[in-house]
Amino acid sequence: MKRRDLLKSLAWSGAGIAAVSCRDQEEAARLVAESGDVDQRGLTWQKAPCRFCGTGCGVQVGVADGVVQAVRGDEASPVNKGLLCVKGYHLPGFLYGEDRLRYPMLRDGSNYRRISWDEALDLIASKFREALDAHGDRSVAMYGSGQWTVHDGYAASKFFRAGMGSNNVDPNARLCMASAVVGFMTQFKSDEPMGCYEDFEEGDDFILWGNNMAEMHPVLYSRILENKRKNPSVRIVDIATRRTPTTDYADMYVQFTPGSDLALANGILHLLVANGDVDEAFVRENVIFKRGNENIEEIGFGCWGPDGTSTNPADGPAERYGFGDTARNSSLEELERFLEDYSPARVSEISGVPVAQIRSLARMYGDQSRGTVSLWCMGVNQHSRGTWMNNLITDLHLLTGKISRPGSNPLSLTGQPSACGTVREVGTLAHRLPADMNVNVDAHRAIAEDIWNVPAGTINPRPGYHTMDMFRALARSDIKVMWIQVTNPWVTIPNLNRMISERPDDDDRFIIVSDIYPTPTTAMADLILPSAAWVEREGVFGNTERRTQHWNQMVPPPGEATEDAWQIIQVAKRMGYEHLFPWPEDNWHEPMYEEYREFTLGRGKDVAAYQQLRETPGMLWPVVDGKETRYRYAAGYDPYVQKSSGVHFYKAKDYGEKAAFWLRPYHRPAEVPDDEYPMWLTTGRTLEHWHTGSMTRRIPQLHQAVPQGYVEVNRADALDLGINEGSMVKVSSRRGTVDLPAMIDGRGRPPRGTVFVPFFDENRLINVLTLDAMDNLSKEPDYKKCAVRIELA
Amino acid sequence: MNRQRRLTLAVGSLLAVTACLSQPEQIEREIAASSAEVRAARRAYDGAPPVIPHDNLGTTCAECHDERGVNVPGLGYAPAQPHNETSGVGETARCRQCHVFAVTGAQFVGNSFVGVAQAPRSGARATDGAPPTMPHRLQMRENCVACHTGPAARTDIVSEHPERENCKQCHVEVAVTRSFVPPNTAGVE
Incomplete structure (x- = not known):
């Protein structure tokens, strides 16, 4: 050892004996607090929510010389507790692409x-x-x-x-998320979830409906994984049409035929009734039953042709859809008869889900000793019967009373950072x-x-x-x-x-x-x-x-x-x-x-005062007397509830302040594979890119990780067609064609007969192929289901 | 040429240059600079999660990047992972939620972002001979040995007494800032 090093080492070891007291630590923290938020590197730190997804992670933004130079996860944010994902960590770069628009x-x-x-x-x-x-x-x-x-x-x-x-x-x-809006409005006469992110720590079983959370809401998935690490009894069920990074951590993977989730949910309801797992006291007190227009000929899919699926106006008649539903009252007795069509055997036949898995799901929803959180996002919302599917997931919670309590909620996830705050709360939809x-x-x-x-x-x-x-x-x-x-x-x-x-x-x-x-x-x-x-x-x-x-x-x-x-x-x-x-x-x-806040006060939608927003890591509405509400409609949590215990769906005046259970049948998707176009195409996002990539593709680390669009192909299909990893594949639908490099056994692994393409690549537009069929109630289009053919390009 | 090869070359040539010099201090400085350069090249800014500097080896990350670091025969030293205590970054965690491979060196369009540079600082000492405070936050890097010990550690921050294990017994974290500032105090132009 060199002499200089020896001296240094001696100095360190001598001091090591002087262990640090708690008082010293407090003093150190106080000094830093008083020195303000300019750190030793000259950065000023302030809070902001992340720009990208609907999770709303808290970010600390480090600024010097009028430029954002760094970010870190905000440890004071209850959303992410200091953690971000790769998009969040690379936020600063999106501001500094060389081709920023600067002038009109x-x-x-x-x-x-x-x-x-x-x-x-x-x-x-x-x-x-x-x-x-x-x-x-x-x-x-x-x-x-x-x-x-x-x-x-x-x-x-x-x-x-x-x-x-x-x-x-x-x-x-x-x-x-228009389908989620109509879902909540039709059932509670008020939009947005009753639960909150604390459900991730409070829940026992997490049922993901068509939701690749590990990539699309990665920080929230981390919260579930952390819960699972601490509590090994926690279970994750991945109900999906392809395997994803989410599946890697799931206790059960339930693969269903695209569109058949409607049948699967009804199959679970069937078993809940058959097994006597209906919470009858809860239902009597809090639930009414409704039934709407189920006539596929009248509803159509928002396109042309007798069945509403054609994209050619010459196929007439014109698109059929409109705002609203023709609702009538129903009952638990009618539900029992309605569900006779959804026996495990028949549901298994429609969906491809083994009967044992349907039974297993029904046992999870029916088990009153465990908290159940249903999670969904685009798989359910971008669905030609997306409102129905939203209704059915919430129905599972209404029938079992597993709603508006910590760790038991239907928790709809949003994709965009202010889909809730701006679109749903301010009301920027056309109606x-x-x-x-x-x-x-x-x-x-x-x-x-x-x-x-x-x-x-x-x-x-x-x-x-x-x-x-x-x-x-x-x-x-x-x-x-x-x-x-x-x-x-x-x-x-x-x-x-x-x-x-x-x-x-x-x-x-x-x-x-x-x-x-x-x-x-x-x-x-x-x-x-x-x-x-x-x-x-x-x-x-x-x-x-x-x-x-x-x-x-x-x-x-x-x-x-x-x-x-x-x-x-x-x-x-x-x-x-x-x-x-x-x-x-x-x-x-x-x-x-x-001024906007005036709309919300006294209506159960009370957003926090501006000054309070400045001083906090955000507030969960309704905010009454400066206090946020973690669980809506729940006695003891929500100040609007006029009951001493249980739940009170006070927003649904038309329903007698009860929630509506909607009977919703299975309908086939607008377009299904046939001899000419034998495969399903499903589209979506990828962890590294935000939507169309106009921001994230300009961030070098993100672009270099996923530089172009691709098509995920099942290995067996690839073998049949002579496709190798990286081969250029021509994907064609009735509407158009795009060439994409193949990805086999990559992050997403579709089953035979299904391909997946992300939509972020503006040079390989997959939406040339997708069908503009839409949900009859929300008018949200279905990006997850259309028929394509693939071949070597 | 991919990023990894470029880095290897850069480090190699720096080492070759420094090998010609006779003064040990000069060599030490050069090596420190090169190890710092390697570190910086993998990060968008100081504090950003590094990109993965090797190919996908088809195994789980924690197989090699465990709590202590692993010498992988034929490949090199895999440093320990620094944030095994972070909430949500437990054993079920997804490393690739934050760390990504670079499959190309190209850019979509140019980007002028310059992140805050790494600038190693010494911690403050209450008295001569007192243990220095930690000059950085512990967020996402609670496992001190990951960066301060082992063959992958930057030479200028290597601990001389890794055998003492419990670093936090003597060194305290002070680089904590308040979470929120009062309104209208930002340096907005």
Whole structure:
């Protein structure tokens, strides 16, 4: 050992004897606390929710010199307790792609030229005004996002409904969780889950319905895995159409034929009744029974042709669907008769699930000694009977009374960071107003007109176009001016061939796109607006578990980029709607939010005050007297409950303050494999990429991990077709073709006869192949089931 | 050339250069710099989870990256994993939730992000001879031996007394910041 090292070592060992007391540790912590949040490296740290998924992880953002230089998981956030996923850890990079949009750009022939904000905003205002005057309120549209902040969504909704008198505002969340909204509304008359993330520690059995949580909600899956590590009796059941990283940690993998989850859920209900596992006291006190329109001929699938599945208008008749259902009252006795069709043997035949597994699932749901948490996301929501499937999962909990109590809940997961906070709570769907209210209800419009201080009759009672219809109307030129913010429909809309794909010189439509990077959607725009992203602006998101989270602006946006809400407000002001946005330019976030908050107070949707959001890692609504609610409808937790014990579904006035159990049958999917197209195609996401990859693909580490789209092929199918790992495979449906490299036994392993393709790759658009069939009630399209053929390219 | 080979070359050439020098201190500095460079190249910023610098070996990560680190014959030294105590990062954890392979060196488009650089600091000593405090947070790296001991440790942070095991008996974590700041105090331009 060198002399210098020896001396050092001696010094260390001598000091080692002086063990550190608790008092010293406290003092050290105090000193750091007093030194503020600038750390030794010169970084200032502040909280923000993650920009990406609906989990809503708390992030500490490290800023120096006006630039985000680091992030870390926020240990004070109850959501993630310090952990992030690979997307979250690489958040800073998404702000600094070299091709950030910096200036408003106007189409000029085949190019774009830079214009000023004044020119851009004046132009939008005049286009909207011209369209309104010449073609009316159906000719203007705004296509928004579950990634809009609460401010963005509130500004858009108010501008459209209270300003232009149009309800043509709808978000990409229509493609994402509209079925969950209709599910909760039809059963509880109030949207969003009763449970919260503490269910992950409180529950015993976690039943995942078509939900690859390990990749899509990785931090939440970690919470379940941690529970399982501490409590080996915890069980995870993965009900899915392909094996995924989620399956690797599951105690039981239940593989079902795409679309047959409807039959499987009814099969479990059948056994619960047959086994005497109905919680009769709970049902008598808290549940009513309903039944809706089950006629497949009347419902269709939202496309053309006699059965509603054709994509060719010549096949007529026109698409059949509409808002609402024809509900009638039902009963437990009728349910018992209804379920006779769903014997284990028949369900097994429809679904391919072994009878033993159906029985096993029924025992789990029926076991009153164990907490049961059902989890689902896109597999259930992006389903041509997605609302029904949402209903059926909640039915399992209603029949067994396993609801609104810690560790027993149907917990619907959302995909986008503010799908709940903005789309569902602010109400940016074409038929919604804030706080569970609808534009087609007179009393609801009156409440909104009062808070917005506009004359009675201002708000249009007719719902606007939902997303699928909005783009069909644009293709027909019924919509003349469309403004798109924070989303990328020319990658994500199913059956992309039905979208307009080029802009003729005499096109009378005007498309405005606000984004942060060039995308296939900005390529369709007449006017491109540069937006500020994430911590380049102040904002509020609301996550899956009803947690509203606020963040400050921390860095300046690049170039002349501005926040989306500001863009909307400026256009509104130019159209004569100054009165809708009366707040000072330098302080409008808080007063706008507080105005929105008025809608929520006293309605069981009470969001926290702005100041409280600043000071906390988010609050779970309803927030009453400054206290959050972990379990809605539960006595002892929810201040609105007027019972001393049990549950009280107080929002469902029409149901006598009970929850509705809906009888929902099995319907076949819109398109099933046949001789010509013999395989199922299912699409989805991947851990490393957020949606269409416009942000995550610009982060080197994420792009380098998953640089391109691929097709997962079963090894036996690959052998039959001479496909090797990496072979280029031509995937074709009735609507189009795409070439993709094959992945065999990779992270996802589909069964024979199924292929999976992620949708993030704008150069390999899988949505050219998908079918635009949709749920009859939510109008959410089904990205998980259509028929394809594969061959070596 | 993939990232791993580039790194190996970079380290190799640095070692070759330093081998010509006669002063031991100079060599020590060069080796420290190179080990720091390797570490930095695998991370988006100081504190980011490193990308996986080797190919997929078809086994579980914890097989080699256990609590102590493993010398894998023919492959090299697999350092211990540093966060076995982190909530949610238990034995059922998914390493690849945060650590990813690089299957290409290409970029989708260029990116100008520059993360905070690693800057090893000394901990504070209350008196001469007192044990230094920990100069960094323990979040996600509670297992001190992962970075401060073994052949994979950066040379400038290697502990001289790894045999003492319980590091936290003498060294305390002070790099704790408050979780939330009062509003409107950010350095917004």
